[in-house]
Amino acid sequence: MKEQTCAVVVVGNEVLSGKIHDTNSYFAARELRKAGVALKRIAVVADEVDAIAQEVRYCAERFDIVLTSGGIGPTHDDLTMEGVAAAFGRKLVADPALSALIDEHSGGRRLAARFKMANVPEGALLSHSPDLWFPTVRLDNVFILPGIPQLFEPKVVKLCAEFAASPYFMRVIYSQAGESVIAEYLNACLERFPELLLGSYPEIDNSEYRVKITLESKDRVYLEQAFDHLLQLLPREAVVKTE
Amino acid sequence: MKEQTCAVVVVGNEVLSGKIHDTNSYFAARELRKAGVALKRIAVVADEVDAIAQEVRYCAERFDIVLTSGGIGPTHDDLTMEGVAAAFGRKLVADPALSALIDEHSGGRRLAARFKMANVPEGALLSHSPDLWFPTVRLDNVFILPGIPQLFEPKVVKLCAEFAASPYFMRVIYSQAGESVIAEYLNACLERFPELLLGSYPEIDNSEYRVKITLESKDRVYLEQAFDHLLQLLPREAVVKTE
Secondary structure, eight states: OOOOEEEEEEEOHHHHTTSSOOOHHHHHHHHHHHTTOEEEEEEEEOSOHHHHHHHHHHHHHHOSEEEEESOOSSSTTOOHHHHHHHHTTOOEEEOHHHHHHHHHHTTTOOOHHHHGGGEEETTOEEEEETTEEEEEEEETTEEEEOSSHHHHHHHHHHHHHHHOOOOOEEEEEEESSOHHHHHHHHHHHHHHOTTOEEEEEEOTTOSSOSEEEEEEESOHHHHHHHHHHHHHHSOGGGEEEEO | OOOOEEEEEEEOHHHHTTSSOOOHHHHHHHHHHHTTOEEEEEEEEOSOHHHHHHHHHHHHHHOSEEEEESOOSSSTTOOHHHHHHHHTTOOEEEOHHHHHHHHHHTTTOOOHHHHGGGEEETTOEEEEETTEEEEEEEETTEEEEOSSHHHHHHHHHHHHHHHOOOOOEEEEEEESSOHHHHHHHHHHHHHHOTTOEEEEEEOTTOSSOSEEEEEEESOHHHHHHHHHHHHHHSOGGGEEEEO
16 A cells, blocks of 8 residues: 655744744644654745745645644634635635534624634535534645644544554664764665665763664564664664663 | 845654654744744755755745755765755765864774765855864855754854844733634734734633734834734733733
8 A cells, every 4th residue: 555645734923933832743743653644744834825825735736635734713814724725726715614603603793803714715625523613624635724732633633543544663773883883784774674764863962872773664574674684783782772 | 124034944754753843943943033034934854855955945046044954964864965965956075174074073983974974065165163063064045954953053053143133023912802803903903014023823721811912023113103003902801911
């Protein structure tokens, strides 16, 4: 089965100006990984229709799934719906079902600004979930999610359950030898196991080890073979511990 | 003076697979903001030459400054130099000064892998700083920085001191009224002060206020005028506090 790919597009000047540290892309990265979906790209773009449209179009053409985060509230800087519509050359139209839902949820107070949230790209689908009153708006392969983490996270969890394919398995080797020393062994291991996802991450302020080496594969047997092979290749004194 | 713009390109499968929460882009966002440089885009791309090259080319053409983070170590997955070279249609060449520096720093151990780090895009400039032995490699408007935060951060601080233009000033209003209620006042304020950078950020689990409204400008007088104007527009009971 071909692996599903995904991109996350975070819309928000508050991230670009350093006012908040985005946690949504990190949350999505972990959930997608667990679901066996390969996240290939994260982009943070400004609250500008053109910037959103260009990035969404780029991602929608290249990846199976696109998740957007943020920019769907009632205020002037909420432009994601417009940006996604532009990415697909669609108009923004008021969705009657969404209008009714907003009306119901507003407790009789007809606030003009809130009805801005009923405007979605023409042809978009609404997917409802029992725990959150506002549905997820989907256009083609783009899922438009709210930026507030308390709303974003449950929606991602729900979507990932739908995406879930085969998961990744991982082993870890902690090395006392630095990257320059172990590089040749990593290369040799990759030559023998070309499908292995092999990462090496140096840590400077760690007294226990100098490099964390991660080995990943969706094939558990292949992974264990590669793991054993790399352990044999590495100088014995280099290996601090494994997981 | 025209505002300087910047993009940050983070290279790293470890971020996309959710193994680490990237802090470099958040650090850079805050430092650039303090320096008065407008960060317009953050992208996290995979450890793949094509993905790096495409993103770097896109950013280098559109923004004044591009910072890359990560992918410059000695191992197989360190491909940023190759990606940046490809973005500009250049070759990778061994830099003699960098080779000598690496030699010196290696204490006589000639590790082949480490000399991979002497390969830079043809025409790149090296900029040395007294506190870190490895120089910053620059090609055109692209600054190639290491991904380890302890190395990335001091290099960003140093660069931002060079970029520093006029800083942004900020005022904040905390509102007890929700976004749907205040949206019209924000719009009215923007109509009067079109140059104002106005952000509104709802917080769900906060008992003190419901929306944080940020007003920013490089012109302190303009900012204060806009701040006073918005305070007058907002219903008095909506305003919890200001900063």
